Amino acid sequence: GKSEGRNVYRFFEPGMDAMVRERQVLETDLEAALPRREFELDFQPIMNIASGDIVGAEALMRWRSPARGLVAPDDFIPAAEETGLIVQLGDWALRKACTAAAGWPHAMRIAVNVSAVQLKSGTFTRSVISALAFSGVPADRLELEITETVLMDESDTVLKTLSQLRDLGIRIALDDFGTGYSSLGYLRRFPVDKIKIDRSFIRDMDNRDTAAIVRTVIGLGAQLGITVTAEGVETEAQLDMLREAGCVEAQGYLIGVPSKAADINRLLRSAAAL
Numbered sequence: 001g002k003s004e005g006r007n008v009y010r011f012f013e014p015g016m017d018a019m020v021r022e023r024q025v026l027e028t029d030l031e032a033a034l035p036r037r038e039f040e041l042d043f044q045p046i047m048n049i050a051s052g053d054i055v056g057a058e059a060l061m062r063w064r065s066p067a068r069g070l071v072a073p074d075d076f077i078p079a080a081e082e083t084g085l086i087v088q089l090g091d092w093a094l095r096k097a098c099t100a101a102a103g104w105p106h107a108m109r110i111a112v113n114v115s116a117v118q119l120k121s122g123t124f125t126r127s128v129i130s131a132l133a134f135s136g137v138p139a140d141r142l143e144l145e146i147t148e149t150v151l152m153d154e155s156d157t158v159l160k161t162l163s164q165l166r167d168l169g170i171r172i173a174l175d176d177f178g179t180g181y182s183s184l185g186y187l188r189r190f191p192v193d194k195i196k197i198d199r200s201f202i203r204d205m206d207n208r209d210t211a212a213i214v215r216t217v218i219g220l221g222a223q224l225g226i227t228v229t230a231e232g233v234e235t236e237a238q239l240d241m242l243r244e245a246g247c248v249e250a251q252g253y254l255i256g257v258p259s260k261a262a263d264i265n266r267l268l269r270s271a272a273a274l
């Protein structure tokens with residue numbers, strides 16, 4: 001409407017006040033949660049489609065808040081990024097994830113999500129080296145998942161950090177591929193090892209056009225020598241289509257839901273016994 005441009009008045013709307021206060025309480029609670037050890041990691045298996053082997057797992061953070069219950073990352077990561085807490089929290093996640101992976105079969109990779117704020121901190125490479133040394137996990141078993149927004153800001157620190165990490169042998173995955181403004185542009189700007197096709201594309205693969213896009217991205221990955229992982233695979237029909245299209249890896253509820261480290265270990269043991 002006409003008043004749309006007068007954004008300044010929005011700050012004085014009654015509902016807004018409550019929202020700002022709620023956000024402040026969230027940020028305060030988050031700061032206290034780390035020393036109280038309220039954060040947890042779940043691990044979701046990633047399967048090689050051709051072999052059926054579990055070749056890795058992605059660490060996914062949860063906040064078990066006494067006051068709020070189990071909080072999903074989408075509901076607290078943005079606030080942790082705003083306060084800068086994500087730097088400490090991300091360091092914790094890296095260490096925890098690598099420590100869990102140290103007990104897995106050596107062919108299995110551990111994938112950890114990384115926020116732009118961490119990459120801009122200037123201390124990230126040191127944190128990664130420290131987590132690897134602490135856990136004894138070799139660099140080539142660690143995969144860092146970044147979204148396109150990380151590459152969007154084109155900061156020198158971010159690109160330099162990513163190059164340093166890659167030189168160490170760490171793999172970089174482009175997460176939520178296809179949801180950004182210039183997915184292809186980012187592939188040119190920075191060499192990545194893996195593309196993760198966003199689950200919104202996999203969900204709509206029964207649509208002919210969407211299926212064509214998915215097949216094209218899979219072909220693109222093959223041409224560029226980049227591993228392609230399909231996210232959010234929930235049905236056998238989706239897995240069949242992905243297999244036919246030559247997709248390398250699949251992740252989703254069909255393969256396995258995010259689980260505690262102990263459950264992943266159990267799953268691996270029973271798979272090894274087959």
Ligand code: C2E
Nearest residue numbers: 060061072073074077093113114115232233234252253258
């Ligand atoms: P993401 O990196 O795209 O992670 C995949 C999300 O999809 C996870 O949600 C996972 O539980 C969910 N998922 C997996 N398979 C399926 C499926 O078959 N169907 C459906 N509907 N969903 C599926 P989650 O755990 O709620 O995480 C949400 C987002 O929070 C992640 O998206 C990631 O961007 C962020 N995140 C999680 N852990 C961390 C972390 O340690 N650090 C940072 N910076 N971000 C994190």
Ligand code: CA
Nearest residue numbers: 058113145175
């Ligand atoms: Ca991810």
Ligand code: CA
Nearest residue numbers: 175176196231
């Ligand atoms: Ca994703």
Ligand code: CA
Nearest residue numbers: 147175176198
């Ligand atoms: Ca996502």
